[in-house]
Amino acid sequence: MFYLLLAVTCSASIALIFKYTETRKTNRYVITSANYFIAFTTSIVMIITKGLLADFSLDVHFLSEFSTVLNSENTLLSPASSILWALIIGSVAGIFFFLSFIYYQKSVRENGVGLSGTIAKLGILIPMIFSIIIWQELPSMIQWIGIILALISILIVNLSPESLERFDLKPTLLLLFIFGGVAEFSNKIYQKYALNDYKDVFLFAVFFIAFIISATYAYKKQGDVRKSDIITGFLVGIPNLFSSYFLILALDTLKTSVVFPIYSAGSIVLITIGGFVLFNETIKRKNKVAMALTIVALILINL
DSSP, X not given: OHHHHHHHHHHHHHHHHHHHHTTSOOOHHXXXXXXXXXXXXXXXXXHXXXXXXXXXXXXXXXXXXXXXXXXXXXXXXOHHHHHHHHHHHHHHHHHHHHXXXXXXXXXXHHHOHHHHHHHHHGGGHHHHHHHHHHHOOOOOHHHHHHHHHHHHHHHHHHOOHHHHHTOOOOHXXXXXXXXXXXXXXXXXXXXXXXXXXXXXXXXXXXXXXXHHHHHHHHHHHTOXXXXXXXXXXXXXXXXXXXXXXXHHHHHTTSOHHHHHHHHHHHHHHHHHHHHHHHHOOOOOHHHHHHHHHHHHHHHHHTO
């Protein structure tokens, strides 16, 4: 649970940094590119410091080894195969990370912040459902109650009568749900089969691919490149990297169906508290209810 709380803290800090800068006119693509740049360069430093690439070898029977791991419940890939798996899954995940960002921006324009935020947060249903179906990671009855309370708290915070009136299952919303959910699920796919020692290689692949795509978009848009946008991106990049880092560690000790609802709902609670403490924002009644539900959910899930 400690790693999950660290992941929640990192995730919430990203939103609070954006909240601090939201009054300024910003170039989102420059911020995103800078964010991905600092994330993948930090992961390179971690890889070199830990000497992880010393275990890399081209002489590896990856397919036969992966087949063995699939058919065995407690076996993980070897160091060399874990690195290869990290690069494969990380590269694919990087595409989905960027697409989820793009479609969140599009959805905000078309459907409003409330509905877009709800659909983005509910993307956690994808890793939850697939983990239950594929790996039978079933929560206990008490944990199910906690999970449901956490999901309800997400709906309470994000939905409003106005956003419900605008609700229409448009392609943008559907794609936002899918891309965001698959991006989160990639953390579980890596963790399930590979050694956690090589998660830095996985995160490097994720953020390097996302950076290449984002930088290409930023170049094509040819907007203003401000120093403040680059600094904001750098500030966001570190917690962005470590939110996934600690999330992978949390998935190694807790069930997926437990991790993602608390990760999402817990982030909302910390963002609300941070907004109150740092920016003197009023905590709405519905947010207080959501916070109470999340706290109860945490207690139930830990029973």
